[in-house]
Amino acid sequence: MLILIAVFIQASYYNLFADRLSASTIFILIETNTTETIEFLGAYLNFFSFILLVCLLTPLILIKFINKPFNIYLPEKALSIVLLLILLFVYQYKSLANHNLYNIAFNSYQDYLEETELYDEFGLDDPIGEIPEVIVKTREERKVFVMLIGESTTRHRMSLYGYERQTNPKLEKIKEELLVYRNVISPHTHTIPSLSKLMSFKHYEEEGRLDEGTIIQLMNKAGLETHWISNQKPIGLHETLITKMANASHNLHFLNVKNYNIESIHDEVVLEPLKKVLQENEDQFIVIHLLGTHAGYANRYPPSFEFFTDIPPILNDSAGVNVVNSYDNAIRYNDFIVSEIISEVKEQDAYSYVLYFSDHGEDVYQVHDGASHTETKGTYPMYDVPFILWQSDSFRENFNINFEPDRPYMLDDLIFSISDLSGLKFKGFQFKRSIFNENFKERDRIIYNKKNYDSIFSR
Numbered sequence: 390m391l392i393l394i395a396v397f398i399q400a401s402y403y404n405l406f407a408d409r410l411s412a413s414t415i416f417i418l419i420e421t422n423t424t425e426t427i428e429f430l431g432a433y434l435n436f437f438s439f440i441l442l443v444c445l446l447t448p449l450i451l452i453k454f455i456n457k458p459f460n461i462y463l464p465e466k467a468l469s470i471v472l473l474l475i476l477l478f479v480y481q482y483k484s485l486a487n488h489n490l491y492n493i494a495f496n497s498y499q500d501y502l503e504e505t506e507l508y509d510e511f512g513l514d515d516p517i518g519e520i521p522e523v524i525v526k527t528r529e530e531r532k533v534f535v536m537l538i539g540e541s542t543t544r545h546r547m548s549l550y551g552y553e554r555q556t557n558p559k560l561e562k563i564k565e566e567l568l569v570y571r572n573v574i575s576p577h578t579h580t581i582p583s584l585s586k587l588m589s590f591k592h593y594e595e596e597g598r599l600d601e602g603t604i605i606q607l608m609n610k611a612g613l614e615t616h617w618i619s620n621q622k623p624i625g626l627h628e629t630l631i632t633k634m635a636n637a638s639h640n641l642h643f644l645n646v647k648n649y650n651i652e653s654i655h656d657e658v659v660l661e662p663l664k665k666v667l668q669e670n671e672d673q674f675i676v677i678h679l680l681g682t683h684a685g686y687a688n689r690y691p692p693s694f695e696f697f698t699d700i701p702p703i704l705n706d707s708a709g710v711n712v713v714n715s716y717d718n719a720i721r722y723n724d725f726i727v728s729e730i731i732s733e734v735k736e737q738d739a740y741s742y743v744l745y746f747s748d749h750g751e752d753v754y755q756v757h758d759g760a761s762h763t764e765t766k767g768t769y770p771m772y773d774v775p776f777i778l779w780q781s782d783s784f785r786e787n788f789n790i791n792f793e794p795d796r797p798y799m800l801d802d803l804i805f806s807i808s809d810l811s812g813l814k815f816k817g818f819q820f821k822r823s824i825f826n827e828n829f830k831e832r833d834r835i836i837y838n839k840k841n842y843d844s845i846f847s848r
Contacts, residue, residue, distance in 0.1 A: 518606025540681030
């Protein structure tokens with residue numbers, strides 16, 4: 390039975406993603422909660438998986454119901470020798486073990502525990518951290534800086550970026566107040582690896598820089614009161630890397646404690662805590678982590694946002710209509726949430742900004758015939774994310790942004806851009822890594838398997 394389970398999982402994975410199950414996949418599963426696992430299975434298991442399961446179970450069922458018993462005689466010594474030879478063969482040819490599901494899972498879990506111990510040593514949940522010589526540009530008026538993190542949202546399904554359907558009616562009304570960047574990508578197509586780079590100094594040239602500090606620790610050192618408001622669950626099998634980073638905040642607001650696949654917790658749940666936080670008269674850095682357009686799209690918005698019901702323009706037939714419509718409706722609801730957050734910050738008499746982006750994108754019947762985000766079969770909608778900045782009048786008048794909407798930028802440099810935008814400098818700060826700076830320099834955008842994004846997806 391264990392062998393059949395292994396065959397089913399590995400064959401299904403290869404069918405879906407055209408690659409063998411790897412340690413990185415196991416890492417993601419470990420840091421995923423039960424709800425997200427159920428949603429993953431609902432979104433990805435297909436007809437092939439069903440047929441494979443039937444083929445694997447049929448012989449077992451037939452054997453179970455065969456009336457005539459049969460025995461195979463094999464001497465005990467001979468059986469022991471056969472098993473020993475099999476074990477020696479597997480040990481000698483380690484490549485076989487390297488592709489064995491249980492071997493991969495066991496070794497990956499051991500590696501994960503070791504890496505988690507390193508995270509503890511790095512002190513990612515320490516409010517101060519190790520960022521040296523932080524210099525703050527002082528201002529008399531109150532500062533309110535908001536970093537708004539979306540989920541699984543590709544910019545290609547936003548009318549603000551030219552999509553045919555009106556998925557951004559609210560943001561389009563205030564378009565003149567926004568800086569809309571059109572060439573920003575995420576470093577990964579999954580939340581945990583992507584945010585681990587977005588929130589820290591870690592990037593593809595130097596993977597081991599997690600110990601140098603995070604955006605939260607930087608803002609703490611700058612003297613801002615930090616808040617983390619999240620509609621995402623804080624833990625999976627273990628406390629996640631992102632939760633450790635969030636724990637460095639002065640104030641934590643984890644709002645999603647229910648099974649959000651069964652009981653829909655919509656992102657408007659973040660609005661009330663935000664209002665209360667904004668009532669406090671202090672300099673603030675607020676991170677808001679949304680569920681956004683996470684898989685299980687129809688669960689991401691209330692019935693009142695069931696707006697698109699016709700056949701989408703991107704489809705040639707009726708296949709995928711419900712999925713595409715649900716995703717576009719989720720984008721439209723996300724538009725409402727982002728605009729509401731901007732409105733709340735706008736009401737404050739403060740030197741403020743709201744920076745919105747998504748952790749990664751999603752391919753929903755755009756390149757692939759289905760809905761997914763995976764690096765092994767990565768497509769440009771999975772990497773292409775919205776990156777939008779709103780500024781208060783005071784901020785716009787006093788901070789000069791070198792705005793070039795088509796700058797090729799990858800979010801693993803976000804800590805430099807956020808620092809620049811917030812008037813902070815530190816030892817090792819690089820102007821060339823800030824998208825907002827006149828000294829910005831383009832760099833290779835390296836993604837999965839050390840591939841250059843701009844070479845693969847030249848359009």
